[in-house]
Amino acid sequence: MYVTLGDKIRQLRKRAQMTQAELAVRLGISASAVGMYEQDRREPDSKILNKLCEVFSVSGDYFIGASEKPLSGEAVDVSEVFDEFTSRLAMQEGLMFDGVPLSNEDRRKIIDALQVVAAIARQQHKNETNHKK
Known part of the structure; x- marks a missing residue:
């Protein structure tokens, strides 16, 4: 069976437990556009892809x-993703x-809280690494 682009978008959206409206907000488009993509009535441009x-x-x-695999096979360093995310958030x-x-104050509080969590995770990782030696 042939899986269309719309099928793939719908499957990924559902796997992420998102509504069409939520995905639309993340993409900066209307929910009806997401629906049209999922129904293969319209194709997303390269920016939306x-x-x-x-x-x-x-x-x-x-x-x-x-590729039939939805996830890239690259190893991902979560600390790099975190750093990029907090920079973009700022x-x-x-x-x-x-x-x-x-x-701006709320944004700063969220960033501060995320940085505390990251610092704790980094310290725990450091402690675990030292115990293995």
Whole structure:
């Protein structure tokens, strides 16, 4: 059976437990556009395809049919992803949390909390590494 681009988008969205509206917000498009993509009534442009790859952490090859695997096989250093995420969070305009716009103070509190969690994780990793020696 042939799996269409729309099928892949729908499967990934459902696997991520997102609604069409939630995905639309992440992509900066309307929910009806997401629905049209999923029904193969419209094809996303390259910009939207790139955003889909980012949102679902998949390779572009998956969407164009060059790979059957949705997840890239690359090893991912979570600390690098975390650092990139907090940097983007600090610079991104128009952020919301549960649909409520974030003030700069709220944004700072979230970043601070995330950095505390990362520091704890790094310390635990360091302690575990030292105990193995």
